[in-house]
Structures are given as structure tokens and as C-alpha cells.
Amino acid sequence: MTRTPEARQRGRSxxxxxxxxxxSxxxxxxxxxxxxTLTTLTPLALTLLLTACTGEPDPEESRAALSAAQxxxxxxxxxxxxxxxxxxxxxxxxxxxxxxxxVDPLITLQVFxxxxxxxxxxxxxxxxxxxxxxxESDGWEIENADETPRPYAILVDGDDDDRVRVxxxxxxFEPGTLGLGISGACVESDSETSGEQLAERFTVPGGEG
Numbered sequence: 001m002t003r004t005p006e007a008r009q010r011g012r013s014x015x016x017x018x019x020x021x022x023x024s025x026x027x028x029x030x031x032x033x034x035x036x037t038l039t040t041l042t043p044l045a046l047t048l049l050l051t052a053c054t055g056e057p058d059p060e061e062s063r064a065a066l067s068a069a070q071x072x073x074x075x076x077x078x079x080x081x082x083x084x085x086x087x088x089x090x091x092x093x094x095x096x097x098x099x100x101x102x103v104d105p106l107i108t109l110q111v112f113x114x115x116x117x118x119x120x121x122x123x124x125x126x127x128x129x130x131x132x133x134x135x136e137s138d139g140w141e142i143e144n145a146d147e148t149p150r151p152y153a154i155l156v157d158g159d160d161d162d163r164v165r166v167x168x169x170x171x172x173f174e175p176g177t178l179g180l181g182i183s184g185a186c187v188e189s190d191s192e193t194s195g196e197q198l199a200e201r202f203t204v205p206g207g208e209g
Contacts, residue, residue, distance in 0.1 A: 056106055062193045066109065070096070073111045073184045074204050076157065076164045080180060081207040083138035084117070084131055091180055092116035094204035098197040101186035107194045108186040113204055117168060117178040124170050125151040127178060131168045140166060161185050 057065075073096070081091045094115035101110040120127035125147050132153035136142055140155035143165070152169035163185050171177040189197065 056190045057188050059190045059193055062187075062189045065187050066098075066111075066189060066193065066197055069184045069187050070111050070202075072158075072162065072164055073113050073182050076166065077113045077115070077180075077182045077204045079138070080135060080140075080166050080182070083134050083140075084180075085207050087130060087134035088121065089117055089119040089131060089134070091206045092118070093206040094180075094182070096202040096204055098200060100194075100198070107189050107191060109189050109194055109197055110186050111184040113182040115180050115204070115206055117180040120178075124176060124178070127151075128153055128168050128170070131178070131180075135166060135168075161187075 074094075077094045084091060092115045094113040096111065096113040098109045098111050101108040117131065120130050122130070128145075128151040132142060132145060132155065135153075135155050140157050143154045143156045145153040150170040150172065152167065154165055154167045156163060156165050158164055165183045167179075167181040167183070169179055169181075171179055
């Protein structure tokens, strides 16, 4: 049977409408997948995705800044040892690592060096106070100190991007045991370098005891 022009036109219209409807369904499904992906991304992964579009620090500049921050923290740890040993303390090897400081709008990393602190006289509070006094005499400035919930003292050295903090505090898991910690300033990093730094571990030799 021969179809009239009107019938052929109606047939083409139906096909075109079906194509448009199918395209709309496909687009809606794609949009739902994208929304699901974004809602399931971790904050760090989402930041990496966004910074890829918005721009981030030059990798070479990031590495240089992170290297300088690590050297500053290592030097501060060794300087703390030199200040504490004459006061009767001994510092074990420092274990260093990088941690995420922030992810908005760019990734920032912070370096930490933690070691054990032994020696000193008196109870925990007296030993923390004596260690803080020794560090203060060496040029560190007390930022905060208290005996609750556990005895601790936090001191600072430097300004802004060059600032480092040293903390002396009683272990939460081993009462009576003191720890010495160094933390650096937050440093902006590109996504590739931040992944490398977060996986890095390093050791800073302690004192001779």
C-alpha cells in the first residue's frame, strides 16, 4: 500500500520525537551519574578535580616551598634538642610526615616531626614546665600552656610562613610519658606534589642522650 505524503510526514515526526525523547533520557541519565560522582567524591578528590580546572601552584615552586618548610621543621627539632639537653632532657628520633592542612580553594600541607622526650625531675607538670622554660630561654615564645586535661606547653618561633610551633605534652595513651612535637606553617601545593608529600615519611636524628 502506498503511503500518502501526509502519512510519511507523520511517520517522520513520530521518529524525530522518539529520538528527541531518547536523547533527553540519555542526557538526564548522564547528569544523574555526574551528580552521583560528585557527591561520592572525598573532599580531597573533589578539590583535586576542581583545582585541575581553576589552576594551582606551579609544581616546581610547590616543591621548593615544601622543601624549605621541611628543612625549617627539621632545624627547629634539632634546635629544641640543643635547648633541652642542658636542662636534663633527652629527645628520641623524630618521625616526620606531611598532613593535609586545608583543601579550599587550594590544597595546603603541613609538616610534623614528633619524638619522645625523657628526663627532667618532678611530676609530669613540673617536667613540662621545665622543658618549656628551657625552650623559652632559647628564644621560643610561649603561646599556650596548661595542666588540663593533661600538662602541655606550646611555643612558637618565626612569623607567618616561617612560623613553627613546638609542643611538649603528656601522652594520651601512655600517662607519664612526654612527647616533643614540631609543626610547620601551612604551605600551598599542587595536586601531584601533595600526593607525593602525603606518602613521604622521614626521620630526624634525636639527641645523644
